[in-house]
Amino acid sequence: MKRSVHRFFGIAFVAATLLGVTSCLDTPDIEDPSIQLQKDIQTIDNYMLSEGIFGYQEDEYAKIRFVIKKLGTKLPARSTATKITADYKVFSIPPGAAPYEQGQVTSTQLGTLIQAWQTMAMKLPVGTIADIYTPSVWAYGTQGKGDIAANTPLLFEDFELISAEISTAEQNQFKADTTAIRTYLEGKDYTDVIYDTTGIAYRITTQGAGLQPSWFSKVTFKVQYKLLTDDTRAVTDMLELKPVENSTDSRPVDYIQGLMVGLQKLREGSKATFYIPSGLGFGVQGATNNAGTTVIPANANIIVDVEVISVGQ
Missing domain, CATH: 3.10.50.40 (Chitinase A; domain 3)
Structure with missing residues (x-):
């Protein structure tokens, strides 16, 4: 099962797991x-x-x-x-x-x-x-x-x-990914790239002055994904992701690891671009859109544009 491009885990994961359990039931009293x-x-x-x-x-x-x-x-x-x-x-x-x-x-x-x-x-x-x-x-x-x-x-x-x-295979993929990201960025004219110890790289294009989220803060933000191999087009439309009433969604921990790290580096009102290795992105599973179409292939490095709109508790 591939991850939704908007969630680290989702309803499909739980439904599929419960369906798998149900299919194993071979007696009517269970x-x-x-x-x-x-x-x-x-x-x-x-x-x-x-x-x-x-x-x-x-x-x-x-x-x-x-x-x-x-x-x-x-x-x-x-x-x-x-x-x-x-x-x-x-x-x-x-x-x-x-x-x-x-x-x-x-x-x-x-x-x-x-x-x-x-x-x-x-x-x-x-x-x-x-x-x-x-x-x-x-x-x-x-x-x-x-x-x-x-x-x-x-x-x-x-x-x-x-x-x-992480596994040896993941370590090897991570080295290849971070090398590819650095090579890509060195080919640009950027002077403001920050290389984080986690493996992501990022540029803060607008520095906000509001609250800064932590792991479990509720965050409303806009996000757009691109592939490092094709940075000319977004693989998803610009969407605003925000907590639903009585929901725990839209915390940094609810997203891919690159955004877990990245969102915590931004204050409310900030805009930034993150360059995320596949292991901190959608990994070997890749990602699908809401129609079930693959938009991020397996082991794809991604570029993620983020605008933090609001930060709650």
Whole structure:
């Protein structure tokens, strides 16, 4: 499945995952996972309300709630090929007196772990410590695990993303991409290019004076994508992306990693152009538009024009 050009993960991802789970059900007494998801969300919300937990963040599509205790500073895991190291304690919801288990996963490929971990490791900055409340469909589902019963929503308490190491293939692609971007920029007459340590390059063409967003700030901005190999035309129309009422959309963490970094460098009112290597863009999946047409091929370096309109909390 390719990513939408406008979102890092989206409704299609959740729908496809739930469809995949449903297709595996071969007995009539196993409940539709979408129904179980709603039950789990209600269980989690009731528990958080009873405990007075209100200051939480949410993954808009998977409906995973999380409370950040310490915010990291490094980029999240890049893909399911990334190897992560993380500490955790896992409880049922509502929690029992002791965790089911606690420990550490060490240099483990993200794609081999439960979906909740995949989602959160690609959203939380490395170094973050958080309590994660996940519906069972993103954990151990209808099968359970050990003492964890089937259809049990879980609390991963003090989940700490210690490190995220990209694969050798991703490292090689990254080197090729950053070289291509530097070669492209050196062929221009720009005198204001900034090369960031993350691998993106950028030019701030208008310096705003307003608020500057952080990882989880709500941001309204305009964006236009071009391919580095064809900078004469946009692959999407200029669109204004802004939070919908009661939504957690349009936070830097909801977008490709190049924009996670880039948006945090701009104040309200700023305009900038970012040159983003494919691994910090749409990677090996590429991206489609709303009609499902491929507009950004796999492993394509991109140019992204951004105008920050407003920054909220």
